[in-house]
Amino acid sequence: MTNDLQNRLENIKQKIQRSASDCARDPKQITLIAVSKTYPTSDIQTLFECGQQHFGENYVQEWLQKLENLRHLPIQWHFIGPIQSNKIKHIASNAYWVHSVNSLKTAQKLSQHRPATLPDLNICIQINISGETSKQGIRPEDTLHLCGEIQKLPHLNLRGLMCIAQETTDQKILTEQFTQMQSLLHQLQTPYPCMDTLSMGMSSDLELAIAHGATHVRVGSAIFGIRKPKNS
Numbered sequence: 001m002t003n004d005l006q007n008r009l010e011n012i013k014q015k016i017q018r019s020a021s022d023c024a025r026d027p028k029q030i031t032l033i034a035v036s037k038t039y040p041t042s043d044i045q046t047l048f049e050c051g052q053q054h055f056g057e058n059y060v061q062e063w064l065q066k067l068e069n070l071r072h073l074p075i076q077w078h079f080i081g082p083i084q085s086n087k088i089k090h091i092a093s094n095a096y097w098v099h100s101v102n103s104l105k106t107a108q109k110l111s112q113h114r115p116a117t118l119p120d121l122n123i124c125i126q127i128n129i130s131g132e133t134s135k136q137g138i139r140p141e142d143t144l145h146l147c148g149e150i151q152k153l154p155h156l157n158l159r160g161l162m163c164i165a166q167e168t169t170d171q172k173i174l175t176e177q178f179t180q181m182q183s184l185l186h187q188l189q190t191p192y193p194c195m196d197t198l199s200m201g202m203s204s205d206l207e208l209a210i211a212h213g214a215t216h217v218r219v220g221s222a223i224f225g226i227r228k229p230k231n232s
């Protein structure tokens with residue numbers, strides 16, 4: 001079991017290295033986030049012992065339970081799930097990054113609840129790049145305005161954009177969406193040079209995301225194995 005996890009982690013790391021060198025990028029510019037939602041604390045512990053430091057979680061309740069048992073480890077937690085306003089306090093006080101900010105109200109509450117004793121919270125704005133109604137995120141054309149507002153808030157560090165590309169194997173559609181993300185970030189970097197992050201690419205599309213400038217890939221099932229469906 002431990003070996004399987006370790007092997008899959010190594011495979012993904014190699015994949016990232018290959019994808020980076022294929023497009024002449026430095027693999028050090030790409031951070032692997034192991035997305036541990038629905039997987040047990042023991043798997044996180046095992047991967048941490050193999051050198052993995054960045055983990056992503058989606059569900060606050062589940063995450064808090066895991067945190068209880070992992071407090072002793074210096075894990076860097078990325079919150080990547082939908083943000084409910086009654087859970088914001090927990091997110092603001094335990095996350096190192098939040099990738100799924102999609103409104104000013106959410107950003108304001110994160111700012112308000114971020115403990116001043118902690119470093120500023122790194123923020124990505126989630127973009128609904130596929131335009132599917134089922135998807136979280138804001139429209140690309142609304143991003144510039146939201147960036148301006150978030151920039152004014154204390155205790156937050158506006159870092160970039162996040163997306164979940166359409167669930168398809170059609171490389172043309174994926175390429176189009178990742179290209180749009182890349183050019184959107186590029187446009188925003190003129191007024192907001194602090195934005196240096198593109199959080200995109202998952203188990204099935206990380207190579208293409210890296211080819212289009214991804215700096216953070218969020219990989220779950222390709223490391224942990226098939227995820228059981230969650231009913232909440």
Ligand SMILES: *Cc1c(COP(=O)(O)O)cnc(C)c1O
Pocket residue numbers: 035037058080081164202203204218219220221222
């Ligand atoms: C679950 C999830 C992932 C990981 O997905 P896999 O396909 O298992 O790699 C990445 N990002 C977000 C936002 C997720 O919810």
